[in-house]
Amino acid sequence: MGVSSGQTAAFLVLSLLAISGAFYTAFANKLFHSVLALLLTLGSIAGLYFMMGAEFLGVLQILLYMGGVVVLFVFGIMLTPARDEDRLPPMVKWHMVAIIGVGLLTTFLVFIFYYYTGQFWHEIRITPRITYDKMFQDISALLTDKFLVPFEVLSVAILVALIGALYVARKRE
Amino acid sequence: MVLSVLLIVSTLIFGLGILAVVTRRNAIGMLLGIELMLNSVNLNLVIFGRFSERIADPLEGQVYALFIMALAVAEAAVGLALILALVRKFGSVDADAAGTLKG
Numbered sequence: 001m002g003v004s005s006g007q008t009a010a011f012l013v014l015s016l017l018a019i020s021g022a023f024y025t026a027f028a029n030k031l032f033h034s035v036l037a038l039l040l041t042l043g044s045i046a047g048l049y050f051m052m053g054a055e056f057l058g059v060l061q062i063l064l065y066m067g068g069v070v071v072l073f074v075f076g077i078m079l080t081p082a083r084d085e086d087r088l089p090p091m092v093k094w095h096m097v098a099i100i101g102v103g104l105l106t107t108f109l110v111f112i113f114y115y116y117t118g119q120f121w122h123e124i125r126i127t128p129r130i131t132y133d134k135m136f137q138d139i140s141a142l143l144t145d146k147f148l149v150p151f152e153v154l155s156v157a158i159l160v161a162l163i164g165a166l167y168v169a170r171k172r173e
Numbered sequence: 174m175v176l177s178v179l180l181i182v183s184t185l186i187f188g189l190g191i192l193a194v195v196t197r198r199n200a201i202g203m204l205l206g207i208e209l210m211l212n213s214v215n216l217n218l219v220i221f222g223r224f225s226e227r228i229a230d231p232l233e234g235q236v237y238a239l240f241i242m243a244l245a246v247a248e249a250a251v252g253l254a255l256i257l258a259l260v261r262k263f264g265s266v267d268a269d270a271a272g273t274l275k276g
Contacts (some may be wrong), residue, residue, distance in 0.1 A: 026197075026209075054235050078267045142236050154244070168254040
């Protein structure tokens, strides 16, 4: 079962949007623009989730990230004093070192994926789209059966994180 | 082709996240980079859950991504609380301002 050209085009458009949003997140001059670009990236990734048949994760991405985390960041920006310049000062040398190092790392990872998938730009085997009649039920069955212990540990971790965040951010007398 | 493109996308997003963490001086900007990296990892988990032949149930990758997503949200909350405390103590969001431990 192949992938229709429209689907491929949608994949490519969403990928381009995600990458450009990430790029602007990393390099925007104003922090608020950076948060808006992050919103674009998160939305594109949610679209990719939908296209890969992970609808539940896509909905959660929109709810939690685009609805929750971004608002949290906007509040954080509004509650903190603004800086004039956000970048490293004249130390452009270290800037270049960082860019070159990260570029090398990214190339390395791309090569690892190249060897993993075996073929690079050719058509790869596309598994037929797995449709779930009861996807949410299946996920909740996994969460309460195979992943029960991590699930409970996670809820404790979230509780600790909430209390810890309140404790750290409280007003000290 | 779709698999390679998606893997390259997630790798690039990860690299840009590292760059945001390394080059930004504003602590909130560094948190944004961390969110980018966590998102790319989530994307990778879903991709391999969807495309790998060795995974019996594709939903497992999504469940792992679910855990990471919850932890990422908690991490963002704790990180912003830390930044607020930083601002109270040093009066700046500059990560370089918190140099008390510097010898």
